[in-house]
Amino acid sequence: MIVDAGFVALPIALLVCVYVSVASLIGAWQRLPSLVLSARYGLMTVPILLLISTLALVSAFVSHDFSVRYVVENSSLALPSIYTWVALYAGNAGSLLFIATIFGLISVVAVVGLARKLPYTAPYATGVMAIVLTFFVGIIVFLANPLERLPVPALDGQGINPLLIHFGMFIHPPVQMMGLISVAIPFSIAMGALLAGRGGRDEWVDQGRFWGMVSWLILTTGLLLGSWWAYTILGWGGYWAWDPVENSALMPWLAMTAFVHSIMVQKRRRMFRSWNIILVAVAFTLAEMGMFINRGGPVPSVHSFAQSTMGWLFLGFMGLTLVASLVAFAWRLDTLKSEGRLDSILSRESAFLTQNVLFLAVAFITLWGTIYPVFSKAASDVVVTVGQPFFDRVNGPILLFIVFLMGVGPLMPWRRANPRIVAKILAYPMVGAAITVVILWVLGVRHPVAVLAIGVCVISVVGIGHEWVRGVLSRHHKGESYILAFGRLLAANRPRYGGYVVHLGISMLALGAIGSSFYDVQRDFNMGIGQTESLGRYSFTYTELLEKSLPDREEQTARFQVSQDGRRIGTMDAKRTFYLDHRVAATRAAIRSTPIEDFYIVPSEFNSDGRAVFRVYVNPMVWWMWLAGAFFIAGTVFALWPRLHTQDKQVPKLRNHVSSIQK
């Protein structure tokens, strides 16, 4: 019954989306407030309709309704009941419904805020969001309806890919999909402002920045969760492989990172107006590209769980987005002229712009490497692979330079920097880096690239640290206690200090990536029960093999007694699960994580006597990468937290002061 309700809700949602797109744009264009208002209320019904469909699908899964094709294809009676929830987005049709529902919800929240703050832009932005929704709901209704019934109900389902039966499945895919689609919000706001002819008024900047940062945070979290999942379950000791689908999620992140920075320049200096609109259009195009590659695109990938030909429709929509944005941009170009001029090439503005160019460069190199195999095959029929070594070699140096810029860019003053002052500002970080390099050399870390890279991380950490110290000291001299000074400093400019917290996180991420890619150690050990081996500081004894048979799978767990430098540190369990129906094995690594290094054991196939080959890794400093995630969230939330009104008491005081001077 509920399935039927959900089935009917979908075409209604599509009709409403079409109506909202048309009504909102025409209403905005012809200045018809009632039409605009009806479109806005129309948009609010879309998530309700989509939620009915989503709940219908969830209930079909939970009640094992095998008359629904999607339920048959993506679940089975043997599936642990908690995972029927994730089966919702395990396949194509369901994940599209999930994306559309989430986007419907976010866009309503965004439109409510927009209607209040940007009354001229909001109707156009609503129209753009509704067009995006129309596309998704249209595909669901006509091509991939997850609530479609089978002519004859099946007795049991086919189950889902066992690799997806993991705790990470609850968080990584939904966050990643949410991140990709949320880029549409800042895009719609920018397009709305552009279409309304208000791109030059900078009034969209606050909303654009807010939603840009929200989207950035979701994308970042999605990427980190994906890495964490790969690290703990796929069992190759790594977290990032420059796989096409990873790349396609990284590219919009890079563009959004550029956007959240350059939008600050427009906020502060009324510059880069056209550039910001182009950036956000590029970001959304890349986000669509991400969804395209994930939906059975042209590039083979370990992630292509959901194969289909509808990827090409995404490609078409992507092209349409790009062309439409360019046309709108060209049409409204005259409204975008920048007010502020650059006073000097040596300034924070140009540091921002350089950062933007570098981020886009990484994005386009990644794009180039990802699609080059397709070109090569079309042009010369030679199949080539562009993989990790290529991206490490080409993107690595640029990313390192970005980390450097992250340390020194924020220290540059706005408008014009005096070279002498710049030299003074750079002195501390540079001295810090030099000291670090020397210490590392003395202690025996001598890989030149690694030493240089750690030095660059130190530059950015000391650069940020020195900003904090300087700020706290100058407030302390005015009589505030250190703790109060620290708190007030941070509260006085949330975007800035929130940004610094995120930057510290990026330094940690870089440190982890450097440590684990230059100094990781791995070795294969063929071990029988009772044997002891050692790697680095660790020695480990394979004490027992626990076997467990379940209806759908067999679990084998090897237990290790591990000691570090001769001191016992406990037991570790490395697990291998074999899924009988799918004939697929999944491993769960045993990981002991410390700030210094991760000790990591992955089992392969076990012999009947329990003997197996274990791959053992020591991965330095990976721990810091996951800590970085906490910094990203804390920093972004701090930067976005609304200002407390108590602080605004200073404003009338200032005004009084100014007027008393004028008298």
Next chain:
Amino acid sequence: MLVFKLMKTPLYILLVCGLLSVLSAVACTVQKIPSHEIQAQEINKTLMCPVCPGESIDQSQHPLASQMRGVVDEKLEEGWNGEQVRNFFVERYGVRVLLEPPRRGGNLLVWIVPPIGIVMGMLVLYMVLRMMTRPQPEGELRASRVDLTGPERETYFSLVEQALLEDVPPPDQSSENSSTEPEE
């Protein structure tokens, strides 16, 4: 409040650097692995497992990958160098077995586009920055100042008033500007 006392002097930089570098040094220097294993791993990382797209034989748990790792070890023991081992696999599986395309022939393209792109990007960036910093010519400045006669001024200001009435109240700029940054 030792932490805050320390901040008075640049000593804290020493502290930060010391901590960071000792941490990385401890993490990065313990392991001693025979050099032939390191060489084998370096080669493994550049070869793709032919049946698991995108994964190197170093990562992959597929039996074919472990078989290929065995071949790499074997060939290295026989005294082959990395290039020879890679060519051996290219002959068997085609050039797609390499995780980075060879830097010759048509595939040179994949390698030269990124640096060219970077150089062009930086060049455009420099030109844009130059253009944006160049001061506006005097003549243009003067042309942008318009002298209005009395009635013209009145219409102009009434238009401004009208626009202000129609327009949204401007965003709370005062609160933004009040967030003074502690600059020296």
